[in-house]
Structure formats: C-alpha cells, structure tokens
Amino acid sequence: MTDPGGVSIVVRTVSRIMIPFIQLFGIYTIAHGETSAGGGFQGGVILGTSIILLSIVFGLKEADRRMPRELLTAFMCVGLLIYSGIGVLDLLSGGRYLEYSSLPLPLPPHEISALSILGVEIGIGITVMAVIILLFFCLAGERDA
Numbered sequence: 793m794t795d796p797g798g799v800s801i802v803v804r805t806v807s808r809i810m811i812p813f814i815q816l817f818g819i820y821t822i823a824h825g826e827t828s829a830g831g832g833f834q835g836g837v838i839l840g841t842s843i844i845l846l847s848i849v850f851g852l853k854e855a856d857r858r859m860p861r862e863l864l865t866a867f868m869c870v871g872l873l874i875y876s877g878i879g880v881l882d883l884l885s886g887g888r889y890l891e892y893s894s895l896p897l898p899l900p901p902h903e904i905s906a907l908s909i910l911g912v913e914i915g916i917g918i919t920v921m922a923v924i925i926l927l928f929f930c931l932a933g934e935r936d937a
Contacts, residue, residue: 799849807849814842822917826906832913836920843925852932859925867922874915878908 818838825831847855879889887894892908893901 804849807845811842811846814845815839818842818917818921822913823910825913826909832916833920835913836917837924839917839921840924840928843921844928847928847932852929856929861926861929864922864926864929867918868926871915871918871920871922875912875919876915878911878915882908 815838818835820835821830821838822832822835825835843855843859846858878892878895882891882894883889885894885896890908890912892905895904895908897904897907899907
C-alpha cells in the first residue's frame with residue numbers, strides 16, 4: 793500500500809500525527825532553554841526538521857506550499873531583528889550588548905533578565921529554523937532539477 797510517490801500509507805499517517813508533536817517539542821525546547829538543556833539553536837533545529845520530515849514524506853512541493861521561501865526569508869529577518877534588537881536596546885539603556893538586566897522595564901532585574909533571555913532564545917530559534925529549512929529546500933531542489 794504505497795502512493796504514487798513511493799511512501800507507504802503508514803509512514804504518511806504516522807508523520808501526519810507526529811509532526812505537530814515534534815513542533816510542540818521544538819517550541820518547548822526554545823521556551824525552556826535558559827533553565828534546562830536546550831535553547832534557541834536546538835529548538836530551531838527541531839522545528840526545522842519537522843518541516844524537513846514533511847517534505848520527505850509528502851514532497852518538496854507540499855512543504856514549499858506550506859512554508860514558502862518568502863516566509864522563511866521573513867522569519868530569518870525577524871529572528872535576527874529580535875536577537876539584535878534586544879542587544880541594541882541594552883546598549884541604548886546604558887548597558888553592554890546583551891546585558892539583559894539593563895533594560896528600563898518596571899520589573900525586578902531577575903525578571904527583566906529572564907524575559908530578555910527568552911526573547912533572545914526565540915529570535916535564535918526562529919532564525920535557525922528558517923535557515924535549516926531553506927538549506928534543505930535549496931539542496932533538495934538542486935537534486936530535483
């Protein structure tokens with residue numbers, strides 16, 4: 793029982809069920825990166841591999857339809873802006889680049905630091921996810937061409 797692309801219905805069904813859980817685990821890894829193992833890079837790779845699995849099982853065109861290259865380029869830019877923006881805000885508020893507790897927020901310094909670190913992890917995760925997917929799309933597209 794395989795489809796015309798050669799992938800069995802079992803693989804397609806299991807992938808369809810597992811991809812949302814893989815993405816949820818990637819988000820968890822990004823969100824808890826400052827307090828446990830993981831972080832933005834690891835979570836971004838996990839998120840990226842969920843789309844790579846989608847493209848392997850359902851085809852590159854389906855993955856490109858769900859995650860267009862223009863959207864991935866925007867994700868790269870937004871993630872980089874989040875990461876570097878927090879650092880620039882630290883500089884403008886009188887601290888050093890990515891000195892998390894220097895932001896002028898009406899919170900205790902440890903909460904400001906935790907929020908800043910989470911923002912940096914999110915920015916890194918978004919950027920890494922987009923880069924991993926784009927690299928795969930480019931390499932897989934060369935093979936198909």
